[in-house]
Amino acid sequence: xxxxxxxxxAERVVNGRFDVILDVRQPEEYKLLHIPGAVPMPLNTLKxxxxxxxxxPAASILVYCSVGGRSLEAxxxxxxxxYPNAISLEGGMAAWDEKGYPVAK
Numbered sequence: 001x002x003x004x005x006x007x008x009x010a011e012r013v014v015n016g017r018f019d020v021i022l023d024v025r026q027p028e029e030y031k032l033l034h035i036p037g038a039v040p041m042p043l044n045t046l047k048x049x050x051x052x053x054x055x056x057p058a059a060s061i062l063v064y065c066s067v068g069g070r071s072l073e074a075x076x077x078x079x080x081x082x083y084p085n086a087i088s089l090e091g092g093m094a095a096w097d098e099k100g101y102p103v104a105k
Contacts, residue, residue: 002075003090009062010101013037019059024074025066025093035064035096036104043070046077057082064089064096 004012012018013035021038023030030040041049043065054061061078063086065071071088078086089096097103 001087002072003068003088004062005090006095006099006101009089009096010099012060013062013101017060018062019056020054020061022061022063022074023065023093024063024070029066029093031105033093033097033103033105035062035093036102038064038104043074046074047081050078050081050083054078054083057084059083059085061086062089063087065092067092067094 021035023034023038023040024043024046026042027040061083063071063074068088068091071092075086075088
């Protein structure tokens with residue numbers, strides 16, 4: 001599975017079922033609004049940063065961007081790098097925010 005709905009993602013976030021939440025948008029986008037606890041890791045730096053910062057290949061990783069395109073690409077990259085439990089937030093930050101789930105600024 002490559003994507004997860006905002007509703008299912010929120011349930012998993014609330015229950016602590018993700019080890020890492022990655023925001024693959026640009027830093028300016030992250031600063032405006034992000035999921036609480038998310039780690040900023042822009043798509044263009046993902047490969048290098050993931051090797052440095054993601055120490056557990058078995059980690060459950062939620063990946064999101066603005067509307068889902070970059071995060072889907074990031075999930076494919078992460079899976080190719082040996083992180084089989086990465087999943088993209090379908091609809092991205094837009095879907096999360098539209099549903100009224102918690103955000104940080």
